Amino acid sequence: MSRSAVVIMAKAPVAGLAKTRLIPALGAAGAAALAERMLAHAAQVAAEATPDTLEVCATPDAAHPAFDRLARDHGLQLATQGDGDLGQRMHRAFVRVLALHDCAVMIGTDAPGLDTTCLRRALRALAEYDAVFVPALDGGYALIGLRQPQACLFDGMAWSTAEVMSNTRGRMKATGLRWAELPPVPDVDEPADLVHLPAGWLT
Template identity: 35%
Template sequence: MRGDTVILFARAPRLGTVKRRLAREVGAMAALRFHRAQLRRLLRLLGRDRRWRCELAMTPDRARWPTGLARAVPMRPQGRGDLGQRMGRALARHRRAVLVGCDIPQLGPADIAAAFRALGRARAVFGPAEDGGYWLVGFGPRRPPAPFAAVRWSSEHALADTLRNCAGHPVALLRRLRDVDDAAGLRALGRASGADPVQVDTLERTKML
């Protein structure tokens, strides 16, 4: 439904400021290339889909539209606060919305469509990540009042903490996916594509990203 909104949550693609854990292992430039490739891929796939609206929520707040990326969707600042506060504000602007990051190479339009279908029967939907976090979160109009309170972000407890805050509300879970936070995740992506995992520009040309 066109009343549905997809929020792409991202950090401005700047050298030395994105995917810092990955950058420590493969280099800042390789990490930046991966981040840009994923952002470009999701803007193309999600921004052009007529089943929903799409917007880019960017940090830092004064960031301009990334150079070299087609300006296909509206861009908003994430604002201040921790991750939960920023995500909560972004989702609160819409009656029914899902929010995703840009470090899940397997994420595609079918996952977004599945999330909105799930919101037809649930008040909250999550895409579990293998590391204990989640790659997607979405809410319908009748949502839990404080889903992100006291969540231990960047830990294996993030999803469990959020689900605890949603107790008493119908919740749906999507398929479990792996985000790319370190070299091991990037190597797994390379093995799946049959390419050198550090050469993310090559992966993009072969449309594996």
């Protein structure tokens, strides 16, 4: 039977460290509080997707009390991202997790539009495709799923730009990998993105 994993790449919700681009709108403490709420939401929907393994891969470490609470509430595992740029950290997590699982889906905490149904669809897609994505409306992606580690998707990528998803498609085509794309969702990175939050999240 196929074994699946969901990995949540998360920054510790510390004031001045988390969601710093939202500080002009929310203040450092408010941005950190929203980051913690988004982390909890990501863990909840991922747990409801019932993968065989659920992990939070944290930076700069996994010592924040929010991570301990999620581990207790959802039985998730904790790991640390380590050094390197985002692509190096993502690829390293995929290598580690896919050594023990047949497929893995990775998400961040910035896209509250990702729900359990979407995660389940992504996991199912990996029975047929080499990769699966949920594009983000800003040109990146909110979810990536793989059956095998693919260093070519992460090496030398210009992260946090509007070309990430289009460049990723180009790399997939060049290597002959087959992929599926699910409907795009918005990220919440900048003050203008706060309109995409569910009602009540800032109260």
